[in-house]
Amino acid sequence: MGIKVTWLSHSAFLMETGETKILIDPFISGNPLCPVKEEEVMADYILVSHGHGDHIGDTIAIAKRTGATVVANFEICNWLNSQGIDKVHPQHIGGGFDYPWGRVKLTIAHHGSQLPDGSYGGSPCGFLLSVEGKNIYHACDTGLFYDMKLIGEEGVDLAILPIGDNFTMGPDDALRAVKLLAPQQVVPIHYNTFDVIEQDADGWAARVKAETGVTVTVLNPGEELEL
Numbered sequence: 001m002g003i004k005v006t007w008l009s010h011s012a013f014l015m016e017t018g019e020t021k022i023l024i025d026p027f028i029s030g031n032p033l034c035p036v037k038e039e040e041v042m043a044d045y046i047l048v049s050h051g052h053g054d055h056i057g058d059t060i061a062i063a064k065r066t067g068a069t070v071v072a073n074f075e076i077c078n079w080l081n082s083q084g085i086d087k088v089h090p091q092h093i094g095g096g097f098d099y100p101w102g103r104v105k106l107t108i109a110h111h112g113s114q115l116p117d118g119s120y121g122g123s124p125c126g127f128l129l130s131v132e133g134k135n136i137y138h139a140c141d142t143g144l145f146y147d148m149k150l151i152g153e154e155g156v157d158l159a160i161l162p163i164g165d166n167f168t169m170g171p172d173d174a175l176r177a178v179k180l181l182a183p184q185q186v187v188p189i190h191y192n193t194f195d196v197i198e199q200d201a202d203g204w205a206a207r208v209k210a211e212t213g214v215t216v217t218v219l220n221p222g223e224e225l226e227l
Contacts, residue, residue, distance in 0.1 A: 002132065002226055003017045003134060003136075003226070005226075006222065006223070006224040007187065007189065007221060008028065008031075008034050008035070009027075009033035009034045009193060010025070010189065011024070011027065011049070011138075011140055011141065012025050012026050012028065012031070012034065013160070014043075017102065018101065020045070021042055022043070022044065022045045022046075022047065023068070024127065025047070025049055026038075026041065026043075026046060026058050027053075027054045027057035028058045036222070038062060041062055042066055043063075044068055045069050045099065046063055047071045047104065048070060048071070048072040049125050049126065049141065050109070050141060051116070051124075052113070052121075054193070056115065059080070059085075060080070060085060063080070069088065069089055070089070071089045071091060071097075071099075071104060072088070073123060074090040074122060076113075076121055077090040079115055092106060092123070093106050094106065094107075094108075096128075102129055102130055103129070103130040103131075104127060104129055105127070106125040106126070107126040107127065107137070107151060109123075109142035110145055111167075111168070124140065124141060126138055126140045134158070134227050135156050135158075136157065136160070137151055137156045137183070139159070139161050139169075140162075141162060141168050142162065143168065143169055144173035144176055144177055148177050152181035156182070157183065157184045158183060158184065158185050158186070158187065159177075159178065159187075160189055161174050162188075162189055162191070163201065163204055164190045164193075164198075165199065166197055167190070167197065168190050170199075171199060171203075171207070174188070174204070175204070175207055175211065182212075182214070185216075185217060186208060186217070187216070187217050187219055188201045188204060188205070205218050
């Protein structure tokens with residue numbers, strides 16, 4: 001059947017498998033690079049990695065409009081309940097769940113997770129998705145950690161890695177992450193949204209190819225790839 005993966009810029013992705021639309025970290029409004037408007041985005045599921053405004057983004061508005069189920073950690077799900085979102089599925093680090101369209105496992109991520117109103121957002125996470133026989137690892141916001149090697153042992157078809165530095169891994173550590181994960185393909189994210197995270201993604205891709213042989217696909221906001 002295949003999976004269509006569209007980068008909406010920053011860490012936001014829309015993944016489509018069959019008739020199901022899975023939205024990840026929907027930072028749409030206020031995102032200077034996002035090519036779509038919040039009211040244009042459809043979703044059946046929304047995955048939220050942590051509570052920062054540039055990741056939880058438009059989750060509330062989209063969930064209310066579309067009726068999407070939000071998957072996040074327990075603390076964020078409880079907070080969303082308090083914001084009028086009833087369709088949530090809480091998970092936590094290391095735990096996986098089989099949804100009708102595929103499996104989602106929450107991985108560790110070295111980062112923070114305060115919610116926009118100052119509430120505690122629990123532990124940040126990354127996502128390991130198993131969909132249509134493919135493993136997709138979305139690292140979300142994180143620093144480098146050696147346990148990426150364990151994630152790589154799952155057999156990663158696509159790794160989605162931040163390269164922006166300052167708030168997440170920079171280019172050097174992201175290259176080391178590729179070596180630990182040994183994925184089939186990589187897409188860089190979380191760069192150029194703001195001045196402080198400006199990076200040369202094409203230059204990074206060339207370094208990765210030269211040192212690892214792994215294919216890097218540099219997407220422009222709104223571009224997609226097929227798995």
